[in-house]
Amino acid sequence: MKIHQSLLLFLLISSATSLIAAEDERPVVDASKVAVEKIKNASLPTFHIVGDSTVKSGGSKGMFGWGERITPFFDTQKINVVNHAIGGRSARTFFTEGRWDKVAAQVKPGDFVIIQFGHNDQGRIGDPANKNRADGKGIGDETVEDTKPDGTKELVHTFGWYMAQFASGSKTKGATVIVCSPIPHKQRWETGRDFETLAEWDQQVAKNNDALFLDLTMVVTDTYKKIGRDKVETLFADKGTHTTDEGAQTNAVCVVAGLKSLAGSPLEKFFSEKGSAVKINSPAK
Numbered sequence: 001m002k003i004h005q006s007l008l009l010f011l012l013i014s015s016a017t018s019l020i021a022a023e024d025e026r027p028v029v030d031a032s033k034v035a036v037e038k039i040k041n042a043s044l045p046t047f048h049i050v051g052d053s054t055v056k057s058g059g060s061k062g063m064f065g066w067g068e069r070i071t072p073f074f075d076t077q078k079i080n081v082v083n084h085a086i087g088g089r090s091a092r093t094f095f096t097e098g099r100w101d102k103v104a105a106q107v108k109p110g111d112f113v114i115i116q117f118g119h120n121d122q123g124r125i126g127d128p129a130n131k132n133r134a135d136g137k138g139i140g141d142e143t144v145e146d147t148k149p150d151g152t153k154e155l156v157h158t159f160g161w162y163m164a165q166f167a168s169g170s171k172t173k174g175a176t177v178i179v180c181s182p183i184p185h186k187q188r189w190e191t192g193r194d195f196e197t198l199a200e201w202d203q204q205v206a207k208n209n210d211a212l213f214l215d216l217t218m219v220v221t222d223t224y225k226k227i228g229r230d231k232v233e234t235l236f237a238d239k240g241t242h243t244t245d246e247g248a249q250t251n252a253v254c255v256v257a258g259l260k261s262l263a264g265s266p267l268e269k270f271f272s273e274k275g276s277a278v279k280i281n282s283p284a285k
Contacts, residue, residue: 053087109174186240218283
């Protein structure tokens with residue numbers, strides 16, 4: 001009997017450990033330990049980058065985001081590049097933690113704001129594994145009440161509602177807004193498109209708020225198809241979400257190539273020699 005009880009206890013502990021490990025694959029980064037990037041020259045326009053860990057990972061466990069490798073593509077004598085992204089955030093938590101308010105306070109006329117969320121936004125509201133990051137489906141004004149672990153309640157909006165707050169808030173300040181669909185997972189670029197529904201919501205939010213839409217998912221997918229599976233495998237630092245330094249550089253090129261495809265190419269005059277050398281990539285719809 002004691003042997004069976006010990007075995008049962010071992011299995012329970014092992015299962016719990018496995019569950020925690022699975023939940024912690026995308027941990028929420030402690031914001032207090034992330035250096036805040038500052039605008040170096042207030043007289044210049046600023047390219048503000050807003051997103052999650054696929055945009056900024058900080059080198060943890062060999063992971064880097066494209067926002068950490070995009071500055072060399074810009075002429076910093078003409079424009080500031082500031083990466084506000086932080087790991088573990090969804091559009092919902094970037095908004096509710098007050099991080100967006102801090103970004104909006106810095107935005108001024110002539111600036112650019114590029115926004116990419118989606119990796120942490122999906123899942124069921126109220127599921128502890130989602131760490132209160134999941135937001136509602138769609139772009140409407142409907143809300144769902146979520147009870148947090150500490151007992152407090154939060155009215156959770158749709159993914160599109162949060163994205164619209166970022167877009168409209170930036171437009172009000174006189175900035176040009178670029179709404180991006182997320183970079184694809186390692187497993188999802190070969191057999192169809194990743195983030196199809198989220199991309200549709202992003203595109204609609206951009207349209208409704210007079211913003212630009214960049215289907216970054218498909219720009220990166222197109223690049224991955226050109227370089228092939230074997231090479232793509234080396235660009236990821238984990239099971240299929242976060243990129244290595246080389247992967248981040250590859251995706252940064254994709255972002256620049258996609259920016260050049262936007263109507264009027266509004267950032268064209270701000271590219272460095274390296275950025276100007278990047279060829280335009282207009283993703284297939």
